[in-house]
Amino acid sequence: MVAFPIDKQVLSDRTFEAITALIYEAIGLSLNASKKSLVASRLGPRIQRLGLGGFDDYLALLRDEAEAAEFQMAVDLLTTNETYFFREPAHYQVLEQELASRSNKNAPLAVWSAASSFGDEAYSTAMLLADLQQAGRIGADWHILGTDISHRVLLAAKEAVYPEDRLRNVSPERLRRYCLRGEGPAQGQAMIQARLRERVRFGQLNLCKPFSGIGPFDVVFLRNVLIYFDAETKRQVVDRVVATLRPGGLFFLGTAEGRVPAEVPLTVIVPGAFRKPSKV
Structure with missing residues (x-):
């Protein structure tokens, strides 16, 4: 699997909807179509760092229950994080x-x-x-x-x-x-x-x-x-x-x-x- 430059990564509507559906099912966070560019900009650098071929490869990773830590990383990248150790x-x-x-x-x-x-x-x-x-x-x-x-x-x-x-x-x-x-x-x-x-x-x-x-x-x-x-x-x-x-x-x-x-x-x-x- 060959990584490609971040500016060449394209997030299709289908893949965007699949990623946001996973996030909604897990934590109830709704990301509508207006958030597509945000999702692309937040996840793009992570995809590049992992050496993946693009958003479809990353979606496959998120769907893999053995990759729970990566799913959590994606949630953190897509949210203003309010979950952290020793809160309050x-x-x-x-x-x-x-x-x-x-x-x-x-x-x-x-x-x-x-x-x-x-x-x-x-x-x-x-x-x-x-x-x-x-x-x-x-x-x-x-x-x-x-x-x-x-x-x-x-x-x-x-x-x-x-x-x-x-x-x-x-x-x-x-x-x-x-x-x-x-x-x-x-x-x-x-x-x-x-x-x-x-x-x-x-x-x-x-x-x-x-x-x-x-x-x-x-x-x-x-x-x-x-x-x-x-x-x-x-x-x-x-x-x-x-x-x-x-x-x-x-x-x-x-x-x-x-x-x-x-x-x-x-x-x-x-x-x-x-x-x-x-x-x-």
Whole structure:
């Protein structure tokens, strides 16, 4: 396969529609015909860097489920990225403080990232918990569940390969401990190390429908997903999710989402961080 100059690459209507359909199916992002030139300009340099023959070859790559990391790279190139490691760092500070103050530091710890997307949130939490374990502030019995409605983003989450910019809020020490940097065609990407990936499992789940068989959890993240739902659906989703929390458990929403009505009264710790009552 021979690469050709970027100015010679042509994105046909058919290939544009196929690429945008994949993106829409995975993350719900709609790119209409007016975005064709944007798609071409964002993906063209990536195609050239990979040494591919053009947009049709890149489409074939995106359709290959074994290339989940490349699909994620395409999503990042086509969006104003709002998914990244240690987003809303105040929440991780609250989590660290709350866990370190538990009376039984060796008690099992279960965390749920309920709208995990590509896994940034789940692996950020895993880095924090691994650090706390190493410092003797929590025990070794902890695990994280990440769920999402999109099969394709879950494949990428399991692969755990990320554009380096997504890890811009990860400290150099954590990057050394928990990440492997790519070389060659993988330059500009980083993989989460196996010892951390083993702590996180992913599964498909639709929050808008009743579910069972998961939990109970000590910590639940439900951040930056409720904005897609109407008021009644928000209430139903929050009630379902909070029901999986143990009494006294921690519940996190996106800071900009405010406070969503819930059947169980929640105590505010900081904006977006709540505690479920110890007795319900």
